[in-house]
Amino acid sequence: MSPADKIELFGPAQPAVPRLRLPETDFTVHAVTEDVSTVFPPPLGLGSSWNPHLAFQVGAAVADEIRAAGAGPVREMPAPVPLEDPRLGRNEHRYAEDPLLCAKLAALHTAGLRGPDDEQLRTAPVMWWGENADTNPRESFNLRLTHEHQLTVYRACFELGGAVGAVLSLERFGRAPAMAAFLVSEVVRTWSGDNAVVWFEAKTPPARGAAVQTLRMDVDGFLGPWDVRAELAEGHRVGTVPNQRLSLAARRILTLRQRLGPGDETRVDRRAHRRLARQAARESIVLLRNDGLLPLLTSPGLRVAVLGPQGAELVEELEKRVDVVRHGTGADRVRLTAADTDVRLDIELEMTEWQPGRFTLQAGDLHMTAELQPDGTLLAGDVSAGVYLTMDRSDHGISTTTDRSRATPLRWETIVDGAAHAAELARNVDIVVLAVGDNPAADDNRGRLRKSMALPAQQHRLIREVRAANANSVLAVLSPQPYALAWEDDYVPAILWSVPSGRTTSAALVEILFGEQAPSGRLPQTWYRSDEDVTAEPDRDAVAGGWTYMYTDSKPLYPFGHGLTYTTFEYGQPRLSGTTLTDDQEIVISVPVRNTGFRECAEVVQLYTRQLDSAVPQPHKQLRDFQKITLAPQSSRTVHFLLRASDLAFWDVVDQRWVVETGTHEVCVGRSSDDFVGTATITVHGTTLRGRKLAEGGVRASTADLSAGVVVVDTDDRACPVMWPTRPGAWLGFLRCDTTGVRSWGWSRPTSATSPSLCTCTPTPWTAPCSPPSRSSRTHGPR
Numbered sequence: 068m069s070p071a072d073k074i075e076l077f078g079p080a081q082p083a084v085p086r087l088r089l090p091e092t093d094f095t096v097h098a099v100t101e102d103v104s105t106v107f108p109p110p111l112g113l114g115s116s117w118n119p120h121l122a123f124q125v126g127a128a129v130a131d132e133i134r135a136a137g138a139g140p141v142r143e144m145p146a147p148v149p150l151e152d153p154r155l156g157r158n159e160h161r162y163a164e165d166p167l168l169c170a171k172l173a174a175l176h177t178a179g180l181r182g183p184d185d186e187q188l189r190t191a192p193v194m195w196w197g198e199n200a201d202t203n204p205r206e207s208f209n210l211r212l213t214h215e216h217q218l219t220v221y222r223a224c225f226e227l228g229g230a231v232g233a234v235l236s237l238e239r240f241g242r243a244p245a246m247a248a249f250l251v252s253e254v255v256r257t258w259s260g261d262n263a264v265v266w267f268e269a270k271t272p273p274a275r276g277a278a279v280q281t282l283r284m285d286v287d288g289f290l291g292p293w294d295v296r297a298e299l300a301e302g303h304r305v306g307t308v309p310n311q312r313l314s315l316a317a318r319r320i321l322t323l324r325q326r327l328g329p330g331d332e333t334r335v336d337r338r339a340h341r342r343l344a345r346q347a348a349r350e351s352i353v354l355l356r357n358d359g360l361l362p363l364l365t366s367p368g369l370r371v372a373v374l375g376p377q378g379a380e381l382v383e384e385l386e387k388r389v390d391v392v393r394h395g396t397g398a399d400r401v402r403l404t405a406a407d408t409d410v411r412l413d414i415e416l417e418m419t420e421w422q423p424g425r426f427t428l429q430a431g432d433l434h435m436t437a438e439l440q441p442d443g444t445l446l447a448g449d450v451s452a453g454v455y456l457t458m459d460r461s462d463h464g465i466s467t468t469t470d471r472s473r474a475t476p477l478r479w480e481t482i483v484d485g486a487a488h489a490a491e492l493a494r495n496v497d498i499v500v501l502a503v504g505d506n507p508a509a510d511d512n513r514g515r516l517r518k519s520m521a522l523p524a525q526q527h528r529l530i531r532e533v534r535a536a537n538a539n540s541v542l543a544v545l546s547p548q549p550y551a552l553a554w555e556d557d558y559v560p561a562i563l564w565s566v567p568s569g570r571t572t573s574a575a576l577v578e579i580l581f582g583e584q585a586p587s588g589r590l591p592q593t594w595y596r597s598d599e600d601v602t603a604e605p606d607r608d609a610v611a612g613g614w615t616y617m618y619t620d621s622k623p624l625y626p627f628g629h630g631l632t633y634t635t636f637e638y639g640q641p642r643l644s645g646t647t648l649t650d651d652q653e654i655v656i657s658v659p660v661r662n663t664g665f666r667e668c669a670e671v672v673q674l675y676t677r678q679l680d681s682a683v684p685q686p687h688k689q690l691r692d693f694q695k696i697t698l699a700p701q702s703s704r705t706v707h708f709l710l711r712a713s714d715l716a717f718w719d720v721v722d723q724r725w726v727v728e729t730g731t732h733e734v735c736v737g738r739s740s741d742d743f744v745g746t747a748t749i750t751v752h753g754t755t756l757r758g759r760k761l762a763e764g765g766v767r768a769s770t771a772d773l774s775a776g777v778v779v780v781d782t783d784d785r786a787c788p789v790m791w792p793t794r795p796g797a798w799l800g801f802l803r804c805d806t807t808g809v810r811s812w813g814w815s816r817p818t819s820a821t822s823p824s825l826c827t828c829t830p831t832p833w834t835a836p837c838s839p840p841s842r843s844s845r846t847h848g849p850r
Contacts, residue, residue, distance in 0.1 A: 070310055073317040074299045077288050081324065089324050093139050096195060096234050096268070096290060099180065102138035103129050105340040110145040110176070111547055112351035112566040114162035114591035117628075117671045117695055119171040125347055126179020128340045130189035135333040140188070142180060143195040144230060147173035147220040150592050151609045153601060154517045159547035159566055163591035164615040164627060165690045166216045170223035177228030185229070188326045193264075194224065194233040196240070196250065208779045208790065209608035210769055214718035214725075216609070218254065225258035231323060232264035234290065237273055237281065243779050245789070248284050256285065264319050269293045279307050287316040341571075348568055348575035353588035354631040355552075356562040360539060362582025362633060363498055365389070370496040374489040374533055375526070376419050377545040378502035380573035385500075388581060395492050397529035400483035403428075406444045406476040410458040412465065415482055420525035421506040423518055425450075437477075444476035485525070486532040493537040500580070501530055501559075504546030504567065516605050519598055520551040527554070534558055543576060549594040556624060564590075582633065587669035587695070589630035589739070596624045606793060607775040610684060611800075616740040617686035626741035628673050628690070634664025634700070638672075638744035641736045648712045648751045650727065656708040658736045658745060662698035669697045674708045675735040675743070676715065681728055682756045683772060683802055685717070688740055710734070715751060720770040721803065727753035759801060762808035766801060773800030 075082050081092040100107075105128065113122045133142065150164040162172045182189030224230045233255050240247035255263050267281050268290040278295040279302040289295045302308035354361070370391040373382045382394045398419040403412040416428040416435075424439035428447060435456065437447040448455040454467050455474030468474060493499045503526045521527065531554070534540050542559045544550060545567040555562060563579070563586070565572055578584040593616045595601055600621035602612045613619050616627035639659035648654060660672055674692040678685040692708045712727050719726045729752055737743035759766055768790040769779075776797030780789050790799070 068317060070303050070313055071300065073313040074296050074303070076317050076320045077295055077299060079288070079290050081320070084321065084324075087321065087325065089321070090329065092324055092327070094141050094266075094288065094290070094320075095139055096141050096143050096193060096266075097139045099129060099142045099145065099192075101133075102136040103132045105129075105132060105337070105344050106569040106571055107344050108347050108351045108568045108572070109159040109547070109566055110162045110172070111159045111591060112347065112568060113172055113176065114168065115353055115564075115566065115588040116347065116350035117168070117589045117591075117693060118350055119175040121347055121350060122172045123175040123179040124343055126176045127182070127189075128179075128343055130180045130182060131333055131335050132340070133190055135335045140327050141191045141193055143234070144177055144180070144192045144224065145173065147194075147224055149216050149220065149615070151614045152516070152605060152612065153549050153592065153595060153614065154520060154605070156517065156548070158549075158592070164593065165591075165617075166219050167690050168591065168693070170220045173220055174223040174228035177224050177230050181229040181231070186326060187328055188231065188323075191231045191323060191327060192228070193266075194221065194230055194255075196233065196235050208769070208777060209610065209771070209774055211718045211720050211772070212608050212610065221254050222258045225255070225263070230259060230263075231326075232259070232266070232287075234266045234268050235286075237267050237269040237277065240267075241273075241277075244284070246779050251284050251286070262319055262322050264288065264323050266290050278302075282308060282312060287319045344568075344571045345575055348565070348571045349578065349584050349587075351588050352563055352565040352572075352576060352579055352586050353590055353629075354561075354563055354579075354586040355544075355590075355594075355625050355629070356556055356559070357631055358560045360541060360560040361580065363541075363580050365581060369498070371498045371500065372489075372492045372496040372537075373500045373502060374492060375502040375529060375543075376421070376506070377504045377543070377567065378500070380570050381500060381502055381543070381576065384570075384573045384577040388577065391496070393492050393496060395485070395489045397485045397489045397526070397533075399481050399485040399525070401428075401479040401481055403445070403447070403477045403479050405458045406478050408458070410475075412458070412477075418479065419506075420523040423521065423523050425523075427506065440476065442476070444478055446471070446474045447477055448474070486529045489529055490532040490536040493533045493540070496537065497539065499533055499537045499540040501533055501540055501542045502545060503530065503542070504544055505548050517548065520549065520595060520601070521598065522550055522552070530555060530559065541580065545572065549592055551595055551597045551600075551624065553596045553624060585633040585666065585668040586630065587632060587671075589628050589671045590625055591627070593619065593623045593627045593740075594625040595619075595621060604775060606797075608773070611773050611775050617689055619687075623741060626739045628671065628693075628737075628739035629741070630671070630739075632668040632670070634662055634666055634668040636670045636698070636738070637661045637663045638736065638738075641734065641745040641747055643734065643747050643749065646747075646749050648710070648715070648749055650712050650753065653709055653711045654749060656710060656734060656736065656747075657705050658708075659703055659705045660696065660698065661703035662700055665700045667697060667699045669695055670738075671695045672706045673737055673739065674710070675737070675740060676710070676732050677735070678715070678728070679731045679733055679748075681730055682758075683717075683719075688735065690740070708736075712751060712753065715753075719756060720772060721757055721759055723770070726756065727751060729753045729755055756803065758803040758805045760805045760807070762805075766804075768799055770801075771799035772802045774798065 079095045081094055083091045107125045146160050147169055149166050149169050150161050162169045177192045180190050180192040235247055251265055255265055264287045266288040267286050272293050278298045299308055369389050371385055371389050372393040374395045375397050382392055385392045398417045400415050401418045414430050416430045419427045426437040428435040428437055435447045436450040437445045438450050446455055448467055453469055457466050457468050458475045540559055542555055542562045544564040547566050579586050609615055610618050641656050641658045644655040672694050675688045676691050677688045691714055694706050716725045716727045732749050732751055734747045735743040736745045776794045777790050777792055780791040
């Protein structure tokens with residue numbers, strides 16, 4: 068191919084290559100759910116199933132529907148990064164808070180999307196590191212967590228799942244090219260082979276010269292409204308874009324196109340896919356609490372009320388089984404009036420609070436969102452889009468504005484008390500199903516912190532009023548967010564949770580309510596008792612923030628891995644094939660499990676370890692393996708786990724490598740991360756960690772053990788990322804520091820791209836305060 072032909076392959080619109088029998092192809096990256104008619108649970112729903120094989124089946128079904136639609140083959144993989152801060156939004160796009168559970172689910176989900184034939188791909192799943200992705204490098208950076216929590220999952224997606232490439236955001240990584248270069252060289256190229264394709268995406272055309280500059284990062288293509296052909300042709304003419312580089316990118320692109328092959332006439336078994344979606348929805352439902360109310364007993368004349376903002380689809384499913392079903396949303400009916408005039412919106416609206424201080428207002432075809440202001444008034448309109456309602460003073464006209472300062476503050480008058488009305492309905496039925504949760508469409512804060520983990524006040528009051536009116540109340544929490552449900556756990560007899568995925572979730576939930584199916588989901592994320600259990604500072608890493616079951620010091624309301632079902636299981640004492648481990652050894656842990664109840668149910672047997680003596684902070688406990696088994700009534704089975712020394716390795720920030728430390732570990736088998744039924748102790752013979760001898764040289768800031776308010780920023784030294792404080796009081800913490808022979812030490816700045824850079828801190832063993840340098844030295848920030 069000529070250089071011009073190769074340059075044509077750098078864009079998303081791929082021209083035909085007749086000699087290779089390749090038709091025109093569109094390499095625009097699409098969401099994995101686009102062109103898919105069957106509604107499957109999102110990644111968090113697959114996470115709560117604790118069933119990697121199910122994730123594979125869902126991926127394969129999605130690939131078949133994409134292929135049958137003849138749609139674009141390049142698909143964005145769900146974000147595989149583990150969840151950390153429980154207040155963050157976009158939970159539904161990630162699988163779990165544990166890296167092992169994430170890795171297993173993400174790898175098999177990706178493998179299903181890719182297909183079983185390496186030479187004939189069903190779709191081309193790619194990792195997408197976008198501007199608003201959950202892996203944003205502007206968040207607090209911790210090198211150890213990067214390796215242990217993120218890169219291990221990425222590796223599984225590429226090596227086991229077969230991801231074929233990655234897309235990097237130019238807007239995002241233009242601020243931190245060292246991180247972009249690291250992801251390309253160490254993640255994509257190392258773990259997926261030389262055929263993986265890397266694209267840079269720009270939302271707007273970047274400055275001239277950006278294409279040639281990013282090409283040096285081993286990029287193979289460019290996406291977005293960015294025509295690079297003229298720039299690359301000019302670069303090739305003057306010698307800044309060598310022909311060898313064009314040939315390498317063209318080979319990768321053409322190899323991927325050959326592996327995708329021509330479109331086929333795949334026949335999709337829609338009925339089978341609907342059954343799979345129902346199974347996935349069923350397995351994703353978690354029974355959090357049950358004092359015996361569930362499963363519900365049906366009888367002639369049974370009266371059920373479905374109350375709450377998430378109940379409409381449940382009503383339709385319940386009406387197939389119950390003669391009398393009543394429905395109330397629990398929302399207030401209100402009238403709106405301008406706060407500073409007598410102008411009134413002369414219609415009644417249904418006012419629903421989805422998040423603290425965030426509402427929807429609806430009347431017929433009129434639909435608005437609203438936000439509570441500090442003075443108690445509302446700003447209404449399409450708040451998520453930045454469009455606000457105004458009421459004209461002169462002629463009572465109603466219009467909209469994008470200028471928030473011109474929006475009319477509104478007060479509301481309650482015409483119908485939604486909670487009181489719902490309580491009245493609850494008094495006259497046998498069973499109440501309370502359906503509460505979050506509505507993503509009403510949230511303009513997606514991807515950022517929630518103000519509180521509590522349910523919004525309107526929904527919490529609804530639960531209290533209904534529970535007082537009828538003790539036979541079941542709470543169904545339908546939301547991707549974890550909530551602090553301490554009051555509900557004390558007073559509501561049964562609580563279930565699921566990530567909503569349309570009517571399929573409602574149908575599966577009704578099956579579980581009436582005992583037609585038994586719940587088998589387990590929590591993929593810790594649920595805390597209150598906001599006080601989570602640090603108020605969002606720019607910490609998981610260790611410093613105390614997030615997830617691995618690092619929290621608080622007693623969770625519902626721990627990671629928790630979930631009940633309609634039987635009981637009895638565990639025997641774990642038996643170990645040995646009590647010592649070295650680098651080349653492994654131990655088999657065997658535990659008998661018996662179904663002591665009277666119906667067939669599934670149990671998730673979980674294996675954890677915790678290191679009892681280490682020179683560095685270690686997780687309180689960490690998931691090492693799990694098995695989801697199904698047992699008939701009164702039957703038993705022995706579950707076997709294989710534990711290798713390498714499973715206990717962690718990233719040593721001092722020596723920059725994976726190590727197995729000499730020490731004692733406790734092996735724990737249980738039903739959740741907070742419910743162990745048997746433990747044993749093993750001795751591991753490995754490495755003695757080396758300390759930091761400060762007199763022998765400097766300490767790179769990026770190798771800190773702990774941090775808060777510190778991020779990765781731009782640098783021209785790929786081997787050593789530059790760290791930057793984002794606020795006063797930001798800090799880095801360094802452990803194992805030997806200060807012998809050191810009188811003082813502090814920040815030093817690089818004098819060249821290759822010179823060593825040292826971290827300046829006061830010589831304390833834990834934390835070191837740092838303050839931003841002057842603006843003139845910002846480009847040479849501390850390392």
